[in-house]
Amino acid sequence: MINSQKTEQITTLSKLIQDAKFSHYLDFSRKTGISELTLHRIDCGLIDQIPLKYIKTIARELNLSLEDFLNHIDGKFSDTSTTQTSTNGDDNLRAQITQEVQQGVMDTLESLLLQLPTLVKVVEKKPDLPASRLIPLLKPLNNLLSGWDIKAIAPVGAIVKYDPQQHELMATTQEEIEKVEIRYVGYRQKDKLLYRAKVSPVETKIQEGN
Template identity: 40%
Template sequence: MLEQINQVAFAVILVIIVYIILRILFPENNQDTSNNNESVTSPDTEQKIKDLEIQCQRLREELKQQSQQLQSDFQNETFTQLQTLLSNYPTVKKMALAKPDLPAKNLISLFTSLDNLITSWGYTAIGETWEQVNYNPQLHQADSDDIQEGELVYIRFIGYQNSDKILYAAKVSRTLPPGFDNN
């Protein structure tokens, strides 16, 4: 789909360039100063210009429609991949409020669709929850301004990256949450 958009964009740019070239090669000129300075352009040139303008408008509309279709396809694909999670979330929320002692491990399988989506997009996690790592300000967001690069910290919340681009830095701290230890 992206290739089609690039092709349409290229075609639009090409039409605009041709239009500009035609305007330069066939400017409106004065036929005779005695004719009250009326501009004269050949009918053939005028028709070519009108045809190019129509084609340019058609290509703009195609590009707009393709953009809307891509957005719709993206939303539908994402919804399909998250459908299980989205369908079960309201029930799980009600259950958690009604039964606060419900074991969280019973809910973990609901997040499989979210894991699959992240994997299909090619995103990778930055660290693992509660993993001890050396602080790297490029990958981590510290909970304290005095944490120094290379200092040992714990990942409180993982981050995500796509290749070398950091989408969301992992949140780190010097300590684990109260009640949790490294064992």
Template identity: 40%
Template sequence: MNLSPLPDYTHQLQQLMQRVGVLSFKALSRSAGVSERQLMRLRRGQIMQMQVENLVKLGQVLQVSLEELLATFSDRQISWTEKTGEASPALQQEYQRLQAQMQSQRQSLMQEFQLSSLQVLESWLIQWPTAAYAAGQNPQLPAVKLLPLLRPVEQLVQQWGVEAIAPVGTELPYDPQQHQLMELTAQPGDRVKVRYTGYRQGDRLLYRAKVSPV
């Protein structure tokens, strides 16, 4: 009895890998978090036996859509609505659920990254505006030439939604929730001057502004 040979999609997979600079199946397995056994299924044309979650991960690393994966690694052209017949709505729902879950994970990871980065930048965030204010008051200082070099960092934290509570040198009513006294005492509402700016990100207070009574 003659057995039909298993289809081999290794070349197609290698082409997609080369396009995104993935050099080996082991590297693809590690980047996507998908076992090499699952990759072997893909290479043998057994894509319909793979979990949608694994296909989504592979698609993200290879920068192709799920539909393109199905069209590339199946023995016939299958549209998203036809590929599983009556099971298609359930598969679509699972795919959408996974997409939403991965989007939520990305947002959570981005928030963690921003928070850890802001902790590293804490001393710079607090000290730099005061140094920049002092340099701006005296244009003869050599340090004033450095001010434009730090603008990209300022723009980056602004893109993360980080906002200064008030510029250095600003006089405003004392608010113990947002201000930290550096010296003497003050009552809420008393005039104080910002010596070191504080920051908030959305509704979250990162650092209170350091102030002193006027």
């Protein structure tokens, strides 16, 4: 049963490659940079162990969307154990895609995410500033971050215990640091640190004020 499924799987992948005008696996490998071993691993139902960037390349070179390619490949497994493996692989791929999309958006919005809370704090202190009209427009962004379980380490202006793992000093000091003030927020996604918060030692700020 397993052997027949593998043969059918190979036939499916081979047909997709031929439909895309590639003569065989070696030809496809040479023109795309995807190793034959990677293709055979897909044949064996190990697609969940293939890096997402390779799967995207294969789908693109076969003139298929990522979803269509996965449907072609996963649709050929029929018994319970193989279907479960295929489903798990599909779930893993979706998780990888979600993470990649989220990281891409975060990279694009990095400067906005890091500086915006500080701007909002200034506007809150001076509500007559024209920029105050922009604050309601930021609600969708906050909802997006919340939906991805991305949270600020601490709000701008908060006085917190210094943690070098989460805080980046904006100025060096020889004094022992206990408390710091958040100047620019940092972000975490569950247990993953995305950006450290930029902080100033509380003692340094008091001295400067004097």
